[in-house]
Structure formats: C-alpha cells, structure tokens
Amino acid sequence: MRLRPTGSAHTGLGEWLLQRLSAVYMGAFVIYLVVRFAIDPINDYLVWRDWFLAGSVRIGFALFFVSTLIHSWIGMRSVFMDYLKPVWLRFVAQVATGTGLLVLTLWLIQILLPSG
Amino acid sequence: MALRFRIYRYNPESDQRPHIQKYELDDDCGAVMLLDALLLIKEQDDSLSFRRSCREGVCGSDAMNINGRNGLACIIPLKDLKQPIDIRPLPGRPVIRDLVVDLSQFYNQYRAVKPWLINNDPEPEIERLQTPHERERLDGLYECILCACCSTSCPSFWWNPDRFLGPAALLQAWRFLADSRDQATGERLDDLEDPYRLFRCHTIMNCTDVCPKDLNPARAIGEIKQMLTKRVL
Numbered sequence: 157m158r159l160r161p162t163g164s165a166h167t168g169l170g171e172w173l174l175q176r177l178s179a180v181y182m183g184a185f186v187i188y189l190v191v192r193f194a195i196d197p198i199n200d201y202l203v204w205r206d207w208f209l210a211g212s213v214r215i216g217f218a219l220f221f222v223s224t225l226i227h228s229w230i231g232m233r234s235v236f237m238d239y240l241k242p243v244w245l246r247f248v249a250q251v252a253t254g255t256g257l258l259v260l261t262l263w264l265i266q267i268l269l270p271s272g
Numbered sequence: 273m274a275l276r277f278r279i280y281r282y283n284p285e286s287d288q289r290p291h292i293q294k295y296e297l298d299d300d301c302g303a304v305m306l307l308d309a310l311l312l313i314k315e316q317d318d319s320l321s322f323r324r325s326c327r328e329g330v331c332g333s334d335a336m337n338i339n340g341r342n343g344l345a346c347i348i349p350l351k352d353l354k355q356p357i358d359i360r361p362l363p364g365r366p367v368i369r370d371l372v373v374d375l376s377q378f379y380n381q382y383r384a385v386k387p388w389l390i391n392n393d394p395e396p397e398i399e400r401l402q403t404p405h406e407r408e409r410l411d412g413l414y415e416c417i418l419c420a421c422c423s424t425s426c427p428s429f430w431w432n433p434d435r436f437l438g439p440a441a442l443l444q445a446w447r448f449l450a451d452s453r454d455q456a457t458g459e460r461l462d463d464l465e466d467p468y469r470l471f472r473c474h475t476i477m478n479c480t481d482v483c484p485k486d487l488n489p490a491r492a493i494g495e496i497k498q499m500l501t502k503r504v505l
Binding site (some may be wrong): 167168169171172173222233237239 | 439468470474486497500501504
C-alpha cells in the first residue's frame, strides 16, 4: 500500500482550484454590478431594496460573499503557511482569522435572510 | 578606468560575520566574461572561494548573485554589468565560504521528484521509441543544468526550502510527467497534491526570469497544475 505523508495531503489542489473559481466568480459578479448600475442607476432606497430582495439578486450576492470568505480564508492561510514558522503562532493566526470570518458569515446570513 | 568589484566574503570558521571586500582590475586586463575577472581577482587574493568548472554555461557550477540577479559568471559579459559589480552567493542557502553555498537541500528536493524514467515493461532490445511529437514535448525541460539560479531566486523556496520542491525540481517533475515512456504519472501526481511541494508556488516567475538556459519552470509548474486539475474533473 502506498503511504502518503501525514497531514492534509490532498488539500493543495482543492484549495488552489477553489481560490481560482472563487476569484472568477467575484470578478464576473463585480463586472455585472458595474455594468448593471452604469446602465440603470438606482437612486431611491425603496427601489434599491426591492431590487436587492429579489431572489436571484440575493443568491448572486450570497454566492459573491461566500466566494469572498473562501477566497480570503485560503489566501490568509497561504500567507500564514509561507511566513509563520512557529506552529503556535500559525495556530493563533488561523484561529483568529477563522473566528473573524465566522462572525462575518453569521452577519451575512442576518443581512441576506428576509427579515420579519 | 578600472573595473570595480564588491565581493561578499565570509569564512564561517574565522569570521564573526560576512563583509564586502572591494577589488579592482585594470580595464585592459583581458577579461571578457565575469568568470575571467573572478579568476584574475583570485590571482590577486587566493583566499577568495568560488566554484567553476566548464566556463561555458554547461556545468552550472559558477551560479552566483550578480548585481542582485542570479546568473552564471561564465556567460555574463563584463561590459553588460553596471559598476561597481556586486557579487554575492546564491541567496537563501547556507554559505560554506565566500561564494560557495551548500546546495544539499536543493539536491534533496531534486531527488524527491524521482528524476528518472519509471517504466515496468521489459526492456526492449534497442530503445523505447517515441514519436517525434512525443519527443518534442521534452524540449525546454531536459536542458536544465541544475545550477540552482531559479530555486534560489524564488521567495517561496526561501521561506520553505524543506517543504516546497522549488522550480528546478518541479521542472524535472514535469519533464517526467510529460514523457510518453514514463508509467508512474499517477504516483508522481499523488506526490505533488499536498499544499507544500507544488502549491507553494505563487507564480512569482523569478525562476523563468533568471534561468541562464532560458527555460521556463513557471510554465512547467502551470502544466502540472493543469494535469492535476484534469485528473479530478
């Protein structure tokens, strides 16, 4: 039987792919937003709210923020792996980043779920 | 006008710390390439240590950092260099003495990619044949002379020389992945899937920029990533 080195032996490719896919989605979505507001700017809060609460727009934003969270997690982890050598320091940095991103995720759910 | 040099000097056995020593040569000393000049300087001061062998860019021994850029002293014309010429050892490697560095880790990483053909078929009477197209795929890969210019200019290799294979070893990994006669593609790819060995590469491309043989390790790394991606799709 082939033995692999211990640890997350397979995650390199998965993370690399996810980082690229999330980047592509974020890029495409930003272009969509810029074009959309260039063609039809919204100046009224109620119109803005109706537009935002439409199912497809909300899903679009949800995917965008999920991509941002994934992208920043992989990116920050990558920076820690490169530069932080002491394991305890890397652990603290990753836990802090993870907690921060978790808070953002919960906040995001609050914003995106229809209220009341 | 004289040719001016500022050369890194360090003997770990006697020096507390490295220092820069200045040297001068007459303009008409006859040196054409940087290595010629270094050999003349060594006649002035025989304590100066550096490696050299073939003096024509084939052996890769005289790789060093010249005016901030890795290269082979034997194929860099003096007239192309801004003065004073700063000469330092390859960055990021332990210095044995002056411009001589310890490349053990670099060679270990090279060895780790199993840089030989793995083929379990019985050996044919004459040779394992390839089509001209299959052979063409190895161009730009087999020419590597292992001078370490690329790996020692790679920041990812500076930070993780023990875990990241580095561009030179990865170029060789691709050289055997791309070889139609090799039968260990799966195992070779398995070995590159973890977060460190291949994926510490952030496409900085210093490797391709400095390669004295004009090879393109960054593209080879991209090809490996593509091959890994195709395998999971």
